[in-house]
Structures are given as C-alpha cells and as structure tokens.
Amino acid sequence: MANAKTILPEEGKNNILITSALPYVNNIPHLGNVIGSVLSADVFSRFSKLRDRPTLFICGTDEYGTATEARARETGQTPKELCDEFHFKHKAIYDWFEIGFDYFGRTTTEQQTVIAQDIFMKLYNNGFLEERTTLQPYCEHHHSFLADRFVEGTCPKCQYDDARGDQCDKCGSLLDALELINPRCKVDGTTPVPKDTTHIFMRLDKIQEDIAKFFAQSSVKGGWSPNGISITKSWLDKGLEGRSITRDLSWGTPVPLPGYEKKVLYVWFDACIGYPSITANYTKDWELWWRNPEQVKLFQFMGKDNVPFHTVIFPGSQLGTKDKWTQLHNISVTEYLNYEQGKFSKSRGIGVFGDGAKETGIPPAVWRYYLIANRPETGDTQFEWKAFIAGNNSELLANVGNFVNRLVKFVNAKLGGVIPEFSAEYTDNSFDFPGFIGEVNTLLAEYVAEMEAVHLRSGLRKFMEISAKGNLILAGRLDNANLANSPERTHAIIGLALNLAYLLASLSSPFMPATGVSIAEQLNAPILSIPDKWSPGALPGGHKIGKAAYLFTRIPEEKEAEWRGKYGGTQASRQAEEDAKAKKAADKARDKERKKAKVRNGWEVSSFDLWRRVWSFRGLGPLRFLRLLSQKITMLISYQKEAAKAASSSTDAPKDAARTEEAKQAKGTEQIKYAEAAEKVETAKDTKVELPLRGVTAEEQAPPPSAAP
Numbered sequence: 001m002a003n004a005k006t007i008l009p010e011e012g013k014n015n016i017l018i019t020s021a022l023p024y025v026n027n028i029p030h031l032g033n034v035i036g037s038v039l040s041a042d043v044f045s046r047f048s049k050l051r052d053r054p055t056l057f058i059c060g061t062d063e064y065g066t067a068t069e070a071r072a073r074e075t076g077q078t079p080k081e082l083c084d085e086f087h088f089k090h091k092a093i094y095d096w097f098e099i100g101f102d103y104f105g106r107t108t109t110e111q112q113t114v115i116a117q118d119i120f121m122k123l124y125n126n127g128f129l130e131e132r133t134t135l136q137p138y139c140e141h142h143h144s145f146l147a148d149r150f151v152e153g154t155c156p157k158c159q160y161d162d163a164r165g166d167q168c169d170k171c172g173s174l175l176d177a178l179e180l181i182n183p184r185c186k187v188d189g190t191t192p193v194p195k196d197t198t199h200i201f202m203r204l205d206k207i208q209e210d211i212a213k214f215f216a217q218s219s220v221k222g223g224w225s226p227n228g229i230s231i232t233k234s235w236l237d238k239g240l241e242g243r244s245i246t247r248d249l250s251w252g253t254p255v256p257l258p259g260y261e262k263k264v265l266y267v268w269f270d271a272c273i274g275y276p277s278i279t280a281n282y283t284k285d286w287e288l289w290w291r292n293p294e295q296v297k298l299f300q301f302m303g304k305d306n307v308p309f310h311t312v313i314f315p316g317s318q319l320g321t322k323d324k325w326t327q328l329h330n331i332s333v334t335e336y337l338n339y340e341q342g343k344f345s346k347s348r349g350i351g352v353f354g355d356g357a358k359e360t361g362i363p364p365a366v367w368r369y370y371l372i373a374n375r376p377e378t379g380d381t382q383f384e385w386k387a388f389i390a391g392n393n394s395e396l397l398a399n400v401g402n403f404v405n406r407l408v409k410f411v412n413a414k415l416g417g418v419i420p421e422f423s424a425e426y427t428d429n430s431f432d433f434p435g436f437i438g439e440v441n442t443l444l445a446e447y448v449a450e451m452e453a454v455h456l457r458s459g460l461r462k463f464m465e466i467s468a469k470g471n472l473i474l475a476g477r478l479d480n481a482n483l484a485n486s487p488e489r490t491h492a493i494i495g496l497a498l499n500l501a502y503l504l505a506s507l508s509s510p511f512m513p514a515t516g517v518s519i520a521e522q523l524n525a526p527i528l529s530i531p532d533k534w535s536p537g538a539l540p541g542g543h544k545i546g547k548a549a550y551l552f553t554r555i556p557e558e559k560e561a562e563w564r565g566k567y568g569g570t571q572a573s574r575q576a577e578e579d580a581k582a583k584k585a586a587d588k589a590r591d592k593e594r595k596k597a598k599v600r601n602g603w604e605v606s607s608f609d610l611w612r613r614v615w616s617f618r619g620l621g622p623l624r625f626l627r628l629l630s631q632k633i634t635m636l637i638s639y640q641k642e643a644a645k646a647a648s649s650s651t652d653a654p655k656d657a658a659r660t661e662e663a664k665q666a667k668g669t670e671q672i673k674y675a676e677a678a679e680k681v682e683t684a685k686d687t688k689v690e691l692p693l694r695g696v697t698a699e700e701q702a703p704p705p706s707a708a709p
C-alpha cells in the first residue's frame, strides 16, 4: 500500500468511488457481514478497475460510541486500546478473504474531527440544528447519563423487580426508564436521578424536501436496488423529524459548541462522515473524490439495516451544508444470510465467524464464489455446508477447474507448452466455430451488463456459462487421435480454448482474484482488462504457456458432517437457539398485543399512574416536575392520536372505541382537566416543549450504522 500510486479521479473519465458499510469495531464479522458489504463492494471494485476506470475502494472500522465504551469497561482497556486491537482483527479477516481495499482506515482520527465538525458548523449556521432540553436518568456514581436499557428497577405494571428501563421481561410492557420504581444503574447499582440534559437536534424535517429531490433523481439515475428504494421511501413517506445528534459520552467526536464539552457527536450522524474522513487519511486530495459530483460516481454497499443512514441522514447532512458534495449514485443493499436455517450466533457458537473460514483449509476463492452465488440480493438466503461443498465440487471444479486444467496439461504434454499456429476464422462441418465465438460474445455482453448494474450473482452466473462453453468446445475434440488426424481443426480448438481461458482469467478476477491470477500464470500472460467484445487473438500461435496447476481440489463429502458439527454449536446450544427463537416469536406477538393495548388504553393507564410515577423519583424540584409533567402530557396526546388511529383501523375498533368512551365518561372531570392541559401543550408544542421521553435517547431512535448482523 505504501508504494502504491495514489488513485485520484481523472478528467473526462468515468471515476468510481466505492464504499462498503463501516463494520462496528467491537464485533468479529461473520460470513453474513462479509457478503453483506465488504465482499460485494470488493467484487464491484475489482470489476470497475478491470474496466479501466479510476476506482477507489474505501472502508474502515466504525469506532466511536457507547458500545465501545461499555465493552472497554468490561475488558479493562481504554476505548482506544480496544479499537486498536479490533481494528487489526477486522483487517486480518478481510485480508484473508482477499478484500482489496485501496485504504482500510478508521473513524477515530483527526480528519474525522475536522470534517465532522465542519459539517456540523455549516448545518448550525444554516439553521438546521437546534438545542432541546430533555430529562434523562443520570448516575451520580459513575457520572454518566444512562440509556434506557442501562437502567433497571421494579416494573410499575407487574412489580417485577428486575425490569429494564426500556421493557419489562416479565409482563412485556414497554417502559420508560423514568417510570421504573426503585431504579438503579446497571453498571454500579446506584439510584439514578432525573437530570436535564441538552442536546442538539438536526432538523431533518427542514431538509426533507431537498432529500426527497435527491432521492427521486439518484434512485432512478443510479438504478438503486429495490430494497434500497422501498426503505428510503417509507422513511420519507412517514415524514422526517428532528433527531438528536449529540450524546452524553466521552468516546466520540467533540461537539464544537461552548457548553458541550462533555458531549460528543452521536454515532449515526458521525459514522457516514467516516467515508470522506477515511479518504482524507488516504490522500490529502480527498476533495477531488468527495466534492466532485460532475466527475465522480459514488457506489455504496451495505446490509439493509444501514439504508436510512446512507439515503436520508448522510445525504441530508451533505445537503444541509449547502456545499458541493459527491452524493450517492448507486446503493446496493443485501438482505440477510442465515446459517443452516437459523441465525449466526457468536455466543452460542453457531455459524462461521472471523477465522472460522480459514480454519476449514478451504481457500478464499471457494468461499467468495459460494457467498456471491448465494448473495442475498432480493431476499434472505441460507449458508449450507452441503451446498458449499457442491459449489466447489460440481461447479468450480467440474466446470472452471476441469476446463483450464485439461487444456493446459494437454498443450504441455503434447505440444511442448507452445500454442500451435491457428486461425480464429477456421470453420468446418463438425462444429459451428463462428457460432461459438458469437455465443461467447453474447454471454460476455450479458456479463458486463449485469456487473455494471451491480447484479453480482447474475454476473457470476454468466461467468460460469462462459466457462461451460470452454468445456463444450473441448468435448470429444481434444485428444491424441484428433491431434493426429485433424491437426488444423485441433489447433484451432486449442487456440480458441486457450484464448477463452485467458478471457476467464479476467472475468473470474472480480469474484476469485487468486483464480484469475492462477489462470494467467498458467497461460504465462498478464491479466487483461475486461473487453466489450472478445476476439480470440490475445494469445497467438507460438506463445509459450506456463505449467498446469490445480485451480480447485475436491472436498470430500464427509466434511459436511464434520463442519456441521464444528460450526453448529453443541446440542445444548442448538436447543437454546430453538428455544430462543420460539421465545422471540412469542415475545414479538405479545409485544404487539401489549403495544396495541398500551396505545388504546394509554389515556387511562397514564393518567391513573402519572402522579405516583412522577413522585417515585426522589429529588425532583418543582421545575423538573413541571417539565416531566409536560412531557407526559405530550405523550398522552400522541397516545390519544394513535388510539384514534388504531380505533379506526382495528377490526374490533367500534368495541374498543366504545370502551374508551365509557372509561372517559366514568372518569369525568379528572379527564377533562388533563385534556385541557394537553390541548394547551399541544398548541405550544412547536415553540418550546420537550419531546416525549421515548425517542429522546438517540440510541432508541435508530440503531448505529454497522454491518448487517
């Protein structure tokens, strides 16, 4: 890397900038993560380079945030030490998979601070940021605000004494941390106190129009994948809201405003800025890539959980600066790769993680082939050992391996390794030679079109079809008898087939770089660019080829049982996985019911419990109390709105609506007082009322960008 020439866009060329989702640093990637972003991006990057385009492939570890801080506390490291350790672990795994990043950086750099703060200040000066104050549980012992799930206590609904701040595991109620009775900090058991905290919110609602315009243009021009389009559309249709972009943390990019010295930028705002900042660590001329929309096309690869960060939030941040930016051109989104009908689970030892693929002794090319052939492009797919072995034995070995090996061996054994003089225009009645060349060219055009459209699975299929053509032309025509009796025809076949193998060296390279290199070595020629049209003359008569080598070797069928045992967890862990799956399904169904019930009954429940809950927090001054009250009232309004919606859409709506109406009448005057207060708050809402508690914790608004699980 140190000696490699810096890749920069070139005037008048089709310049391609490629990113793959930044993997979160404290997780060891599994096969689903590999195919979900880095491998897919690598295949496209290698293809683009073989199409002679200036192409830069950027990635790195996403390192800031609560998760790193919490993990470091457990391991007794500083966050920096933890990140150093895991950054190199990630890099080693991707190196083994032959991921050819032009630069693999990290988000915890000086450049990240400079660029993120510049974007932040421009958003601020352009009026897209605003300050809002909210109440959050604070631990006075370890001096930190606590996310809901870091608070534990007694459930106000069922009195279960080990409920989490976001949910009670016993009765399934969705909770706010401030509702818990006898709350305690999950880290040290101290009773948290409700404390005001001020955060910066990004007014995505004010940028929505520009984001929608960008989406309408880019999704059509760039040919986004359907899942990328549908996820973005659903966000825009729902309407964007102000979102908190700061956190009470120390491990992050400092917020460049006075009074924010103890806060950092939140990871979902920060992470995508990692792409330009990592590029800036690669070259001081990073702006030639990132501020050059006329000459650079940006392709981004990720799992579907990361889409909104790349299609809404980051483009919104770019647009809000009013600067010139290279923006997303094509987004390629994968669904999930599952493991043998279940989920990858590190804790249960299920699936292939980290070095697991290497430990099988099967070379990266086979893994890459299998993962791309099963890339979850349009729906979830399965990793299965049986299919993995079949992919090697009946596809790679039987098709590509057999073709190249048979040919190279024959020419070495019978012709001294020298290509005989041949005519690419040779014809006779025994075989349709011109038809053969035509068919290869049709398939080549399809290969190129699929790859340009980032349909990597289909591109791989076309590659295999072209290789199959090679076996077809050799079948029954490459042997001693034919060489002796029909030398001219056999020479033509050898010449065509070797040139086809040479084409395959290029076409295989994006998927299986080592395979491409091996074919080229066996042909004693450098890998060429991928052409639009194939004419079988690059390897002429008289050229001396290299020695034969095996591209692939057979995997014994018994390996299936061995690997299934090794990577499938123990019987107990498999049972635990089954149980967890069943429990999760049951929880989900129950949550849905509870949520419905909570929405429908929100009015009664909340007004009934409100005073008790509010007073259950000690040390609440009158101002804080009023603020909490106003938040609760805002919640009630949203409950009411949702209740009305639920009532009108629900099948048993009339009954529920009647019940609600009854309850309201029964409660009479107390309800009316609340309704009046609620109305007042409602009218004042746009000016200066805090958001309801649920949703203020940035973490709950959206998961941090990371590779697909």
Ligand SMILES: [Zn+2]
Pocket: 139, 140, 141, 142, 143, 185, 186, 187, 188, 189, 190
């Ligand atoms: Zn604490």
Ligand SMILES: [Zn+2]
Pocket: 155, 156, 157, 158, 159, 160, 163, 168, 169, 170, 171, 172, 173
């Ligand atoms: Zn409960």
